[in-house]
Amino acid sequence: MRDWNMKGRDRQARLEAGRRLASGKVVAAQDLVAFLEAVLRPGDRVCLEGDNQKQADVLAKALAKVDPAKVHDLHMVQSGVVLPEHLDIFETGIARRLDFSYSGPQSARIARMMFGGRIELGAVHTYLELFARYFIDLTPQVALIAAVSADRAGNLYTGPNTEDTPTVVEATSFGKGLVIAQVGEIVDQVPRVDIPADQVHFVVNAQRPFYVEPLFTRDPAAITETQILTAMLAIKGLYAPYGVRRLNHGIGFNTAAIELLLPTYGERLGLKGKVCTHWALNPHPTLIPAIESGWVEQIHCFGSEVGMEDYMRARPDIFFTGPDGSLRSNRAFCQTAGLYACDMFIGSTLQIDLAGNSSTITGSRVAGFGGAPNMGSDARGRRHPSAPWLRAGQEADPTGAPALRRGRKLVIQIGETFGDGNAPMFVERLSALDLADKLDLDLAPVMVYGDDVTHIVTEEGVANLLLCRDKDEREQAIRGVAGYTEVGRARDRKMVERLRERKVIQRPEDLGIDPLDADRSLLVARSIKDLMIASGGLYRPPSRFRNW
Amino acid sequence: MRDWNMKGRDRQARLEAGRRLASGKVVAAQDLVAFLEAVLRPGDRVCLEGDNQKQADVLAKALAKVDPAKVHDLHMVQSGVVLPEHLDIFETGIARRLDFSYSGPQSARIARMMFGGRIELGAVHTYLELFARYFIDLTPQVALIAAVSADRAGNLYTGPNTEDTPTVVEATSFGKGLVIAQVGEIVDQVPRVDIPADQVHFVVNAQRPFYVEPLFTRDPAAITETQILTAMLAIKGLYAPYGVRRLNHGIGFNTAAIELLLPTYGERLGLKGKVCTHWALNPHPTLIPAIESGWVEQIHCFGSEVGMEDYMRARPDIFFTGPDGSLRSNRAFCQTAGLYACDMFIGSTLQIDLAGNSSTITGSRVAGFGGAPNMGSDARGRRHPSAPWLRAGQEADPTGAPALRRGRKLVIQIGETFGDGNAPMFVERLSALDLADKLDLDLAPVMVYGDDVTHIVTEEGVANLLLCRDKDEREQAIRGVAGYTEVGRARDRKMVERLRERKVIQRPEDLGIDPLDADRSLLVARSIKDLMIASGGLYRPPSRFRNW
Structure with missing residues (x-):
């Protein structure tokens, strides 16, 4: 027995x-x-x-x-x-x-x-x-x-x-x-x-x-004007036309800039109530002003964020809170929500290759993935339609039979063409491949694969990869927003111009955005102290973020 | 305020x-x-x-x-x-x-x-x-x-x-x-x-x-020899070569036949311990003999099944059970497991079109989906390799750069070319499309999309869609296992023969299977009573399944 x-x-x-x-x-x-x-x-x-x-x-x-x-x-x-x-x-x-x-x-x-x-x-x-x-x-x-x-x-x-x-x-x-x-x-x-x-x-x-660890706190004081420009491009070039209401923001200064531009630039564009109403998100302090000005209906959180506890307790209509009054986060459910119930994931990365594969590996580091591969992937089991999802699907396959054509999740990579330490975001070959060689891995640690990415936003413009019809167009669309990086300089100028005519690439001026308007005065809060004030003193930033 | x-x-x-x-x-x-x-x-x-x-x-x-x-x-x-x-x-x-x-x-x-x-x-x-x-x-x-x-x-x-x-x-x-x-x-x-x-x-x-409702109980007495043949094809043609250890079975007589063939046919093929060890599965009574003969290491369940309660309580090494001794099921976690931690989903369907899209809609019924779209989709956020997943990925993209090539989940549709009431499983156009027209739906209710399906198994053979290089090959591979249905009869015989030479299609004889061996004597249990006996009297079938 x-x-x-x-x-x-x-x-x-x-x-x-x-x-x-x-x-x-x-x-x-x-x-x-x-x-x-x-x-x-x-x-x-x-x-x-x-x-x-x-x-x-x-x-x-x-x-x-x-x-x-x-x-x-x-x-x-x-x-x-x-x-x-x-x-x-x-x-x-x-x-x-x-x-x-x-x-x-x-x-x-x-x-x-x-x-x-x-x-x-x-x-x-x-x-x-x-x-x-x-x-x-x-x-x-x-x-x-x-x-x-x-x-x-x-x-x-x-x-x-x-x-x-x-x-x-x-x-x-x-x-x-x-x-x-x-x-x-x-x-x-x-x-x-x-x-x-x-x-x-x-x-x-x-x-x-x-x-x-206060992992999701970004100090508005450190946001650059280039990041503000990418945020304007994202809001006017993507959030507005797709009408994205259900979304997740990855962490980083670019998405923090978007959050801080909603009550100023977003309001001016008439987007309040039309975009960014339902979130799968960690409690980013930079979202406080948008919450306070009535942009946000509901947020479900993966985890908490140091200093945000009292603020969330005082905003029970927005956050999931328990009978004790404090937040109930749940990473498994929030990741599930990010996968299946959100129409957009937008995040930063450190490297993007010519196929649109992206990775946060540079040099000899194994940083892991977190939630990005899950949220930055097209959920092929999804069966409920929504306007942004259907539009993205139609752009990817305009001739497909409508009732058999699935939508697509919007998966957006946002960043400056040159990042920290002037390292180019665009590369011919991902450092992740070298790491896979060294460690003899079956798979290179790719964060988001190119076939899942729908758009890339840099200060040079927005590339819509959904509208690319083959590998070459895709590569040129990527090169076309890669600025003065080597990848950007090696673009086929004629093809890039044709892509621009087809709106595969949109420059700031194509969207009616003057880069000179990308000014820090657009940020609704310009410091951690501003965020604290916006929260009515409920947000209590950790001491390392206090410089007053 | x-x-x-x-x-x-x-x-x-x-x-x-x-x-x-x-x-x-x-x-x-x-x-x-x-x-x-x-x-x-x-x-x-x-x-x-x-x-x-x-x-x-x-x-x-x-x-x-x-x-x-x-x-x-x-x-x-x-x-x-x-x-x-x-x-x-x-x-x-x-x-x-x-x-x-x-x-x-x-x-x-x-x-x-x-x-x-x-x-x-x-x-x-x-x-x-x-x-x-x-x-x-x-x-x-x-x-x-x-x-x-x-x-x-x-x-x-x-x-x-x-x-x-x-x-x-x-x-x-x-x-x-x-x-x-x-x-x-x-x-x-x-x-x-x-x-x-x-x-x-x-x-x-x-x-x-x-x-x-005892939704997942299938009486072995009702399993046909054609279903046994499809089960043999699946075990020898798919479970064995891919070495599938982590899987989910949809409900139906074809998968019930597989479960009942593991301790006989599977054992003879030397597969015990090599396949079907870890499951995301409802407690199917037809899996009892495989559990009893030591095939199964662990099962996580979406829900329970009427009559299986005492059996599961007596098999705590296999099932997730609580301090009270009884099963703890959890649909959300088990669906997550089916999505991200299983290498195979296999299930039956009622209609498959020429692109491999499948649906359980026939006539004017809105049956809904259950778990199949989730488990029958390629989880693009998956980042951990396994042998079956890598092999499937390589078959789909043999020339891709290995470290940048993802694997693929095995998504298998299994059934007889003619199903209940002699209705053909293969159709030129899904009934789901008519329903979408009538109800003016954005999306036809497709259960599993063709681009996620990797194999189709019928009594005529196994079609490996991963090995198809274009739309035409895919269509002919599907026609090539569609038997005497209209879709099957309209095949391009020369192309189907070429696909067979390339092992895109494998007939029973190509796999060393004699259809005459597909006999009910291969079933380790041939009735509900046999299942009850196999469980040592612990499985208590609902009265409607008792005919002794």
């Missing part, structure tokens, strides 16, 4: 080992290293949360201190590789294999460790893809998660930063894994139940809040 | 109106109609659950009885339109607009009501797409949901049929809507908390279980 409860018995053994070092479900902080050594087994699949924003930092530090003779060769399956400890465990052999999504601040070190063979790479995923695998072939055996507080039974309150937690816990707990939560405090009653106690096995009282 | 809490105040007013007819959170069944009249407002967006399997039937019946002078013009946003009451409310004017996913048993009536103007159609969605819109532009103002039991605080136990409930509740409750649950009983303590009490506003004690 086969034993059909091996996983359950394995968890029971871990529970018993853990309980020897716990009081009920509660593990004391000083016992944490011994506790982890008691409940972890070599080779375990472990999710150390590890989000894009919030971090189970106390659990990460403790995991880095376990004895590698006892706990080794872990397979880490987590969305964010962000803290030094997330990589330290690979140096010491505690962990060996890695499947992840995003590694922003650790992108250089993670690459070095991969080159050096310290990390065995499974794959780099977009968030929703990694979550999907939690339910199929990467189900965690142990989840180390973070919450704001717990009650004595183990009910968890995640507060505004709910993020990945419900997804990780659901896969782990019902998959017969062990769920261990670090919390800032243990209380009699949690303000709301984000994770029910029966899904949580142990709680560690860290006695301080988990670490959160 | 703008009021930023209009939604919250609106909910508060409904809560107060509702509490007058409730005792705490509990509404008595006899007060239900008056209660709904008190908390609903004309024009409300309402999700009446309304899943693919389970139904909030008591709430549906009560909603159909409210006074249309008080409650009218509701906008229903629910995945399943299944019960008569789901449509009755449109006859009486209680509801007016509909956004949905699936309408199996009501497909003829729903079409008649659309023709007659009784229903204003928003759109037909795939499940995950509708869920996505719950967080963007179709957030329910009231959710009428179903659970097994509740405690007095309002914590809900959904049991094996968790399905859509957590997704609907999250969008509604945090979106400031009202959540009303029908439960079979009110208990002191729920066996596990599927929905925390603070997300639930009212509970109705229906004093009996909610209605569930």
Whole structure:
């Protein structure tokens, strides 16, 4: 007779080992290293949360201190590789294999460790893809998660930063894994139940809040006039004609400029109520003025943003909030919304090649993807029509049978032809290809593929790739907005002019935009302080953004 | 000063109106109609659950009885339109607009009501797409949901049929809507908390279980030898060469035959452990023998299946189960898994056109989509490689730069050239197009688009559309497996022979399969009773499937 409860018995053994070092479900902080050594087994699949924003930092530090003779060769399956400890465990052999999504601040070190063979790479995923695998072939055996507080039974309150937690816990707990939560405090009653106690096995009282990075804050003071010009081009050349109401903005100064131009330039164009009403978005502080002036109907958030908590609590009609009054974010649902319910994704990138493939890899960095591949892809399972989606589909295939012609999601790359450190955004060959060679990867880490990109916006104009009828037109449309980069200078001038006549390329003047009008006075807020004032003092910027 | 809490105040007013007819959170069944009249407002967006399997039937019946002078013009946003009451409310004017996913048993009536103007159609969605819109532009103002039991605080136990409930509740409750649950009983303590009490506003004690339909049960006795042949072709011609481990099976006798052939034919081919190990799948009874003989490592389920509850409880290593021992299903996560973590979707259809577009529309029926558009689409946001996915990508684009070439999901349509009532599966023009004309739809209701389909399997052979290099080859590959249908007879015989030489088309003999071997003796179970015996008596088939 086969034993059909091996996983359950394995968890029971871990529970018993853990309980020897716990009081009920509660593990004391000083016992944490011994506790982890008691409940972890070599080779375990472990999710150390590890989000894009919030971090189970106390659990990460403790995991880095376990004895590698006892706990080794872990397979880490987590969305964010962000803290030094997330990589330290690979140096010491505690962990060996890695499947992840995003590694922003650790992108250089993670690459070095991969080159050096310290990390065995499974794959780099977009968030929703990694979550999907939690339910199929990467189900965690142990989840180390973070919450704001717990009650004595183990009910968890995640507060505004709910993020990945419900997804990780659901896969782990019902998959017969062990769920261990670090919390800032243990209380009699949690303000709301984000994770029910029966899904949580142990709680560690860290006695301080988990670490959160203000990843989505952009200071309006740093926005350039070139970025303002690209924002004007996007609003007048794309948002207006397509009538985009449901959208996601990637992070960056170009999209921040768009947000800050809605109540000025957007208002002047008569777009209020016609575009940008429904969002899948992190709570960008730069969207505050547009919210305050009535542009926005609803926002669903992937995560929270440091300093935005009170503002969101005071705007419950706009944000999804709980009975406690604070934001309920959810990365899995917001990514799903970005995939299937939004008509546009617009984001910046560091490199675009002649086919329109884009990547944020430059030099030897493995930065991961985050949500861009998911939101920057055409959702081919989508079946509901909308005006912008149908128009984009018609542009791509004007002769197709209408009832059999699908629409297209608008996927827009926006940036200056020369970016930070004067690096050209347009390249003949992506650096991602060199990285794939060096690491012997099956796939180069391409963020958004050219066949999903519909438009490219630079200060030189808007290229509409939907209107290109072949590979050559596409290449020239890209070269045609690539400015003085090498790629731009190598354009076929006659072909680019023909593309312009067909409105495949639109220059600022074609859209009635005078580049000299691209002035910082167009920004409805020109500093973090302006944003704070616009919020009526509800937005509380982190100290690093305060210079007054 | 703008009021930023209009939604919250609106909910508060409904809560107060509702509490007058409730005792705490509990509404008595006899007060239900008056209660709904008190908390609903004309024009409300309402999700009446309304899943693919389970139904909030008591709430549906009560909603159909409210006074249309008080409650009218509701906008229903629910995945399943299944019960008569789901449509009755449109006859009486209680509801007016509909956004949905699936309408199996009501497909003829729903079409008649659309023709007659009784229903204003928003759109037909795939499940995950509708869920996505719950967080963007179709957030329910009231959710009428179903659970097994509740405690007095309002914590809900959904049991094996968790399905859509957590997704609907999250969008509604945090979106400031009202959540009303029908439960079979009110208990002191729920066996596990599927929905925390603070997300639930009212509970109705229906004093009996909610209605569930055994939608995924197929009687092996009804499987034909032609279906067995298509199953052999799929296993030897596709599962084996691609090495498909992570997959989803649509419902139907063809896929049931595959499931029943794994322990016999599959075992003989040496495929055990090499294919079909990880599933996103409803608990198909026909998979029991494969599970019992050790083929399956793990299954994540969209919903439950009537009669499978005890079997799943006894197989916790295979299924996701909770601390109460019973299945935890979750349609949103399982659809996400089907999209991003599976390498294959295989399902049946009723019509395929010359471009490979397929539809289940025949005559005047609006059946909806269910999960097929989502799982039967190439997930372009996917970034993790796997052997089957890479191989499919290489076949589609053999000359592409390897590191820039994405893989492809295997999307397979399987069926007999002539289906029920001798209707040809292959058609020049989909009936879906006529329906789009009649209803003036922007999009014909196509289930899976031709550009996402990779293979078609019939008794005549396997067509590999990945290997087709143009539209003509694709058309002839489809005609080449279309048998004696008109589409099949109009094939270009020379071209079809050339495609066969290139293995674009593979006949049974090309794969070493003798159609005479396609015998019912290959089925590891030949009746529902055999399935029950294979489960050791744990599977308890519903009475309609018992004929002994």
